[in-house]
Amino acid sequence: MKPLTPPPQTQIRKAEHIRICLEEDVQFHQTTNGLERYRFTHCCLPELSLSEIDLSTTFLGKKIGAPLLISSMTGGTELAQTINYRLADAAQHYKIAMGVGSQRVAVENPQLADTFAVRQRAPDILLFANIGAVQLNYNYGLEECQRSIDLLEADALILHLNPLQECIQTEGDTNFKGLLDKIAKLCYKLQVPVIAKEVGNGISGAMAIKLVEAGVSAIDIAGAGGTSWAKIEGERAKDAKQRRLGATFADWGMPTAECIVNVRAATPKVPLIASGGLRNGLDIAKAIALGADIAGLAWPLLQAAAESEAAVNELVEVLIAEIATVLFCTGSANLHDLRNSGVLLTVNC
Numbered sequence: 130m131k132p133l134t135p136p137p138q139t140q141i142r143k144a145e146h147i148r149i150c151l152e153e154d155v156q157f158h159q160t161t162n163g164l165e166r167y168r169f170t171h172c173c174l175p176e177l178s179l180s181e182i183d184l185s186t187t188f189l190g191k192k193i194g195a196p197l198l199i200s201s202m203t204g205g206t207e208l209a210q211t212i213n214y215r216l217a218d219a220a221q222h223y224k225i226a227m228g229v230g231s232q233r234v235a236v237e238n239p240q241l242a243d244t245f246a247v248r249q250r251a252p253d254i255l256l257f258a259n260i261g262a263v264q265l266n267y268n269y270g271l272e273e274c275q276r277s278i279d280l281l282e283a284d285a286l287i288l289h290l291n292p293l294q295e296c297i298q299t300e301g302d303t304n305f306k307g308l309l310d311k312i313a314k315l316c317y318k319l320q321v322p323v324i325a326k327e328v329g330n331g332i333s334g335a336m337a338i339k340l341v342e343a344g345v346s347a348i349d350i351a352g353a354g355g356t357s358w359a360k361i362e363g364e365r366a367k368d369a370k371q372r373r374l375g376a377t378f379a380d381w382g383m384p385t386a387e388c389i390v391n392v393r394a395a396t397p398k399v400p401l402i403a404s405g406g407l408r409n410g411l412d413i414a415k416a417i418a419l420g421a422d423i424a425g426l427a428w429p430l431l432q433a434a435a436e437s438e439a440a441v442n443e444l445v446e447v448l449i450a451e452i453a454t455v456l457f458c459t460g461s462a463n464l465h466d467l468r469n470s471g472v473l474l475t476v477n478c
Contacts (some may be wrong), residue, residue: 138300139205139233139237139238140205140206140234140238140241142298142300143204143205143206143209143230143234144205144206144208144209145250145365146204146361146365146381147206147208147209147212147335147431147435149361149364149365150356150361150428150431151431151432151435152199153360153361153364154360155229155357155360155361155364156355156356156357156358156360156406157353157354157355157356157357157379157380157382157406158379158380159225159380160380160381160382160384161354161384162253162352162353162354162355162384162385162386162404162405162406162407162412163352163354163384163385163386164354164406164407164412164415164416165476166384166386166475166476167386167415167418167419167460167475167476168454168473168474168476169414169415169418169458169459169471169473169474170342170459170472170473170474171458171459172458172459172460173199173459175457175458175460176460177457177460177462179454179457180234181462182456182457182461182462182463183454183462183463183464184196184452184453184456184463184464185463186422186423186464188226188255188347188400188422188423189255189284189285189322189346189347189400191255191284192224193224193225193226193254193255193423194223194224194411195223195224195225195227195424195448195449195452196382196404196417196421196422196423196424196452196464197223197225197226197413197424197426197445197449197452197453198225198226198227198228198404198423198424198425198426198474199216199219199220199225199226199227199228199237199425199426199427199430200228200349200351200404200425200426200427200430201228201229201230201231201257201259201287201289201326201427202216202229202230202232202384202427202430202431203229203230203317203431204232204234204235204241204244204245204452205227205230205235205241205244205245206241206244206462207236207244208435209230209244210243210244211434212431212434212435213229213244213245213247214247214436215437215438215441216247216434216441216470217247217250217251217254218250218251218438218441219438219441219442219445220251220254221250221251221252221253221254222254223441223442223445223446223449224253224254225254225255225445226254226255226256226257226423227247227251227254227255227256227257228256228257228258228259228287228425229245229247229256229257229258229259229281230245230259230436231259231260231261231289232245232258232259232277232281232388233260233261233264233390235277235280236260236273236276236277237391239305242280245280246281247281248282252338255284255285256281256282256283256284257281257283257284257286257287257324258274258278258280258281258283258285258286259277259286259287259289259326260273260276260277260286260287260288260289261288261289261291261302261305262272262288262289262290262308262312262325263290263291263292263295263304263305263308264302265304265308265311265315266302266304266305266306266307266308266310266311267302267304269319270315271319272435274286274315274319275319278319278321278461283321284321284322285322285323285324285346285347286321286322286323286324286348287317287323287324287325287326288312288315288323288324288325288326288345289326289328290325290326290327290328290332291327291328291358291359292305292461293330293359293378293381293382294328294358294359294361294362296374296378297358297359297362297363297366297371297374297375297378298365298371299362299365299366299367299368299371300361301362304344309339309340309343309377310343312325312340312343312344312345313343313344316343316344316345316346317344320473322346322347323344323345323346323347324345324346324347324348324349324402325340325345325347325348325349326348326349326351326402326404327349327350327351327352327405328351328358328451329351329352329353329355329356329357329358329405329473330352330353330358330381330382330383331350331351331353331382331383331384331385331387331388331405332348332349332350332352332383332388332392333353333354333383333388333391333392334391334392334394334395334396335352335395335432336440337391337392337395337396337399338395338396341396341399346399346400347399347400347401347402347463348392348396348399348400348401348402349402349403349404349425350385350388350389350392350401350402350403350405350421351372351385351387351404351405351425352382352383352384352385352386352387352388352389352403352404352405353380353381353382353383353384353385353405353406353408354382354385354405354406354407355385355405355406355407355427355428356427356428357379357380359374359378359379359381360375360376360377360379362375363375363376363379380437383477384405385403385404385405385406385407385416386415386416386419388403389401389403389416389419389420389421390404390419392420393419393420393421395429400422401420401421401422402421402422402423402424402425403416403417403419403421403423403424404424404425404426404427407424407425407426408426408429409447409448409451410447410448410449410450410451410452410453410454410455411451411455412424413426413451413452414451414452414455414456414467415473417464417467417468418467418468418472418473419449419473420468428443429444430445455467459472460472
């Protein structure tokens, strides 16, 4: 395989993504995460002690303290390193899972590996490496994916699926032809599980079946309703056509709640991550009750991590307290009870 030359625009793009997410309005406006269509049945007499609520769970064979994933965000710059380190410290302290942003920039420029290398700070966490699936059509293969895993000492590899983002990104990679077969071959050869993840436009039930049949071990549906990568790339665009595309497709995608329901129905046993516009522990609890195993947040944690380590810890503590409150006020002693007790109802909107 021919050597990869580090494109300077990859690192520049990483810095621009962070700046735009922190400074610009890049959230969905018309499409919601769909969770407002559901509410819990309140239990006025839980017959439980709040202090005994059990939020722990197991995902991909590893126990975590709460059903919470710090979703993939960033890496490749000095600020990104600070953000990743603060997030990793929190993940270790609260015993929650974490994914890093796309590691392409570090694969192509090993000098940037330290901006992702969080394992020494978080030796015990469930940790996910991350590469864009489309890169399998651009000279990437087993070697580069294994390098990403080894860099993190990761427990699994995320292959993120982002066709809309690549369409709008001025320098986007848009050849997605034949990827499913390449994903299948990669899943067969890797020694760690592969997670298929969208980036905010959702995964359908039919697509989930194809991915699982290809050998993917888990699905992160990453539905619409949160951060719009169409908006982010539209903000970055230097030409009018790409800016127009970003505006046109700003609210494109399937709502998170819809994706959870459909993917769980299509693949009843697949380990399932809910993400996409989740903003608090109530959202997380609804996602779990709909069928997700754990739930991921990115944008709120990015905002906190850019501020301080204390801000990250405060946010994670609040999220955990909110999830525990839902369990307590629905009479659910643990996540299994929440998922199987029928306490989540559909609201007529």
